[in-house]
Amino acid sequence: MKICCIGAGYVGGPTMAMIAKKCPEIDVMVVDINAERIAAWQSDELPIYEPGLLEVVQEARGRNLFFSTDIDEAIRAADVVFVSVNTPTKTFGEGAGRASDLQYWELCARRIKDVSTSDKIIVEKSTLPVRTADAMERVLHAGDKQVHFEVLSNPEFLAEGTAISDLESPDRVLIGGHETESGQVALQTLVDIYASWIPRERILTSNVWSAELSKLTANAFLAQRVSSINAISQLCEATEANVAEVAHAIGTDSRIGSKFLKASVGFGGSCFKKDILNLAYLCETYGLHEAAAYWQQVVDMNEFQQNRFVKTILSSMFNTIAGKRIAVLGFAFKADTGDTRESPAISVCKELASEQAQVVISDPKALDNAEKDLADATGIMFEEDPYEAVVDAHALAILTEWDVYKTLDYQRIFDAMEKPAFLFDGRNILDHTALHKIGFEVYSIGKGRLTHLD
Ligand code: NAD
Ligand code: UGA
Numbered sequence: 001m002k003i004c005c006i007g008a009g010y011v012g013g014p015t016m017a018m019i020a021k022k023c024p025e026i027d028v029m030v031v032d033i034n035a036e037r038i039a040a041w042q043s044d045e046l047p048i049y050e051p052g053l054l055e056v057v058q059e060a061r062g063r064n065l066f067f068s069t070d071i072d073e074a075i076r077a078a079d080v081v082f083v084s085v086n087t088p089t090k091t092f093g094e095g096a097g098r099a100s101d102l103q104y105w106e107l108c109a110r111r112i113k114d115v116s117t118s119d120k121i122i123v124e125k126s127t128l129p130v131r132t133a134d135a136m137e138r139v140l141h142a143g144d145k146q147v148h149f150e151v152l153s154n155p156e157f158l159a160e161g162t163a164i165s166d167l168e169s170p171d172r173v174l175i176g177g178h179e180t181e182s183g184q185v186a187l188q189t190l191v192d193i194y195a196s197w198i199p200r201e202r203i204l205t206s207n208v209w210s211a212e213l214s215k216l217t218a219n220a221f222l223a224q225r226v227s228s229i230n231a232i233s234q235l236c237e238a239t240e241a242n243v244a245e246v247a248h249a250i251g252t253d254s255r256i257g258s259k260f261l262k263a264s265v266g267f268g269g270s271c272f273k274k275d276i277l278n279l280a281y282l283c284e285t286y287g288l289h290e291a292a293a294y295w296q297q298v299v300d301m302n303e304f305q306q307n308r309f310v311k312t313i314l315s316s317m318f319n320t321i322a323g324k325r326i327a328v329l330g331f332a333f334k335a336d337t338g339d340t341r342e343s344p345a346i347s348v349c350k351e352l353a354s355e356q357a358q359v360v361i362s363d364p365k366a367l368d369n370a371e372k373d374l375a376d377a378t379g380i381m382f383e384e385d386p387y388e389a390v391v392d393a394h395a396l397a398i399l400t401e402w403d404v405y406k407t408l409d410y411q412r413i414f415d416a417m418e419k420p421a422f423l424f425d426g427r428n429i430l431d432h433t434a435l436h437k438i439g440f441e442v443y444s445i446g447k448g449r450l451t452h453l454d
Pocket of ligand 1: 032
């Protein structure tokens with residue numbers, strides 16, 4: 001069997017590498033219009049940082065895993081075509097700022113239709129609005145070509161930073177197919193591929209629309225938990241309750257569960273915001289205004305939380321940060337990735353810079369992306385070494401929960417900083433009592449502040 005995947009990004013690259021590793025009898029060809037990205041996949045400097053990914057790629061590359069820019073040839077040769085291109089929020093026209101921009105997906109469908117000379121299974125790997133398969137089938141079957149395309153929905157649930165373990169041992173794989181004979185045959189083909197390494201009971205099957213909608217719903221529920229605990233963090237700060245204690249207390253209720261209850265400066269990443277906006281837009285398209293407003297609030301609360309963090313910095317530092325050096329530790333949207341898409345650090349740093357602070361950013365993996373994200377902001381500096389970043393700083397803000405920040409020498413950092421030395425822990429990863437003892441003015445999310453000033 002031959003598989004092709006269009007889109008060699010954060011999803012296409014790792015998912016195909018895992019299929020190739022687990023199914024040595026299947027030829028897997030990953031293609032992209034971005035030649036630089038493809039060249040990087042062919043080297044040992046992979047285009048994305050993901051723990052354990054290089055080893056998986058190295059095991060299969062050249063054996064049954066290949067990367068290429070020859071999209072047409074890869075499509076022609078394939079029995080199964082995964083489409084894993086980006087589906088960002090639309091920036092123009094009807095639905096701008098909310099709807100999903102499907103132009104890359106539709107271009108792929110047209111390409112597949114134009115170059116195919118044999119029947120194929122087309123797999124939606126990208127996250128798409130419910131009923132996209134309907135539109136794609138019409139594009140694929142337009143004209144008088146005698147080739148049949150069976151569309152399946154197989155949304156991806158991996159999280160960045162843990163992509164390899166998520167792919168190796170997922171909670172579930174979801175495959176949606178049509179309830180026709182050819183739909184069920186196609187569905188079984190994909191089930192058999194995953195069954196090479198995933199227990200059959202974890203491979204869920206459904207109709208296409210349920211699979212499409214389950215992906216948006218899963219992200220909306222996850223993000224909703226973060227916004228919910230962040231809303232409670234605000235009340236904690238006002239009442240001397242401790243959000244970590246509240247999260248622990250509610251998380252031990254098995255009906256609630258303990259995951260995704262970490263209060264933070266806000267959720268980031270390329271998908272939560274875009275997928276929830278898309279869900280809200282879809283609800284509105286179907287005239288479901290109350291449902292749309294409900295989901296929109298998850299995004300609004302997240303934006304408020306980011307903005308609130310900057311307001312805390314400003315008000316605690318005597319309402320002026322102009323000319324003050326502020327060291328930002330962590331720019332990636334979460335630990336163990338270099339990805340900065342929709343990272344809360346972007347808006348926080350831009351707001352700090354607009355207050356004329358001198359912002360110095362440090363991050364173990366995301367400095368290149370940070371420089372691109374902040375290319376149009378002034379007063380921003382980049383420094384690999386966190387100990388250098390804090391020299392003469394009035395404040396230190398933790399924006400990503402990198403392990404390395406938990407074990408820094410905070411006495412050394414305190415000694416290097418201006419006094420009073422402010423510390424804002426946007427991820428609640430540090431020992432705040434110990435930092436207060438060192439002499440820091442400590443502010444965190446959802447806990448009372450520990451200060452020496454009042
Ligand atoms: P990405 O931007 O990293 O990768 C997409 C790739 O598609 C790019 O390399 C781009 O050059 C390529 N591409 C675009 N149009 C093309 C075309 N016509 N022909 C060939 N290549 C083309 O995106 P991603 O993060 O991998 O996300 C892809 C999809 O998967 C999105 O729908 C996203 O919502 C979903 N998703 C992402 C994650 C994640 O963790 N990033 C997880 C689950 C699902
Ligand atoms: C998320 C989902 O977890 C994946 O299942 C999904 O496949 C993916 O989106 C996608 O569709 O792209 P990802 O964005 O990579 O994965 O990372 P998460 O671990 O979900 O974190 C998202 C954001 O929420 C991060 O900024 C993280 O720091 C934040 N977060 C997470 C919190 O603030 N608190 C928490 O308790 C958990």
